[in-house]
Amino acid sequence: MTNLVRAIKEFLDERGAAIIGTVPSSEVKDALQISGTSLMEKAQSVVCFGFPLPEGIFKTAALRESHYWRAANMLYRRIDFLTLDAANFLEIKGHLSLPLFTCFPQYTERPRFIGAAQLVPVAVAAGLGGLAKCGLLLSDDFGLRLLIGGIITTANISLKRQETSVECPKDCWKCIDACPVKAISRTGKVDHESCLRHSTRNPLFTEYSRDKALREKYGFDLLLNVLGAEDHSMYTCIECVRACPKNSPKR
Numbered sequence: 001m002t003n004l005v006r007a008i009k010e011f012l013d014e015r016g017a018a019i020i021g022t023v024p025s026s027e028v029k030d031a032l033q034i035s036g037t038s039l040m041e042k043a044q045s046v047v048c049f050g051f052p053l054p055e056g057i058f059k060t061a062a063l064r065e066s067h068y069w070r071a072a073n074m075l076y077r078r079i080d081f082l083t084l085d086a087a088n089f090l091e092i093k094g095h096l097s098l099p100l101f102t103c104f105p106q107y108t109e110r111p112r113f114i115g116a117a118q119l120v121p122v123a124v125a126a127g128l129g130g131l132a133k134c135g136l137l138l139s140d141d142f143g144l145r146l147l148i149g150g151i152i153t154t155a156n157i158s159l160k161r162q163e164t165s166v167e168c169p170k171d172c173w174k175c176i177d178a179c180p181v182k183a184i185s186r187t188g189k190v191d192h193e194s195c196l197r198h199s200t201r202n203p204l205f206t207e208y209s210r211d212k213a214l215r216e217k218y219g220f221d222l223l224l225n226v227l228g229a230e231d232h233s234m235y236t237c238i239e240c241v242r243a244c245p246k247n248s249p250k251r
Contacts (some may be wrong), residue, residue: 021126031118048126050146069235079149095155130166134175143247178243199237246249
């Protein structure tokens with residue numbers, strides 16, 4: 001392990017990352033572009049890491065979605081700060097780096113709502129877990145409870161890839177069957193618009209998006225990012241995540 005690889009691993013470990021992996025950017029280039037434009041042309045590596053949400057949030061019967069909303073937004077912010085700090089850490093050492101934030105910025109390719117990078121396939125390629133039937137990251141230790149962030153960098157950073165064959169049990173469809181609006185097909189395809197319309201509420205965005213003049217002046221994507229980024233969206237459904245039998249940690 002080189003000094004730089006050891007340094008970034010220790011940097012993330014010390015700040016609480018539960019799981020860390022890396023992947024050459026060439027292996028995930030399709031997940032690191034927007035409408036055919038690469039996020040970083042000379043990138044060599046992606047560093048990806050995850051933090052879990054407590055299992056108790058999914059087990060409580062009282063204010064479950066409210067607890068998830070608060071916890072997820074706090075954790076998203078923590079991860080975003082860490083991606084920013086890690087990118088600066090690598091640049092101090094001479095390597096151009098771009099933070100990959102958890103949710104925002106977003107853009108739309110109707111009916112899809114897409115982040116700047118597609119973090120789930122990156123995390124799978126980096127060895128953090130497998131792809132669940134519902135399209136989310138499935139961790140052997142945390143089920144569907146991991147939230148993830150990352151950094152694209154011109155540094156050549158390679159951790160020993162975890163040998164992971166995490167996959168859903170072949171006869172398990174609990175996450176898909178739990179979806180109240182049937183937004184997830186058994187092929188893993190997700191109707192993002194149906195999912196988001198049911199699972200989130202944003203009073204500010206709803207009001208402003210009804211204003212035709214405002215939409216024409218600023219555009220849908222700008223309104224989405226400005227009005228949704230800072231805890232303004234309330235989660236109203238987490239049934240697919242809650243249903244996963246792998247959510248319980250190994251005892």
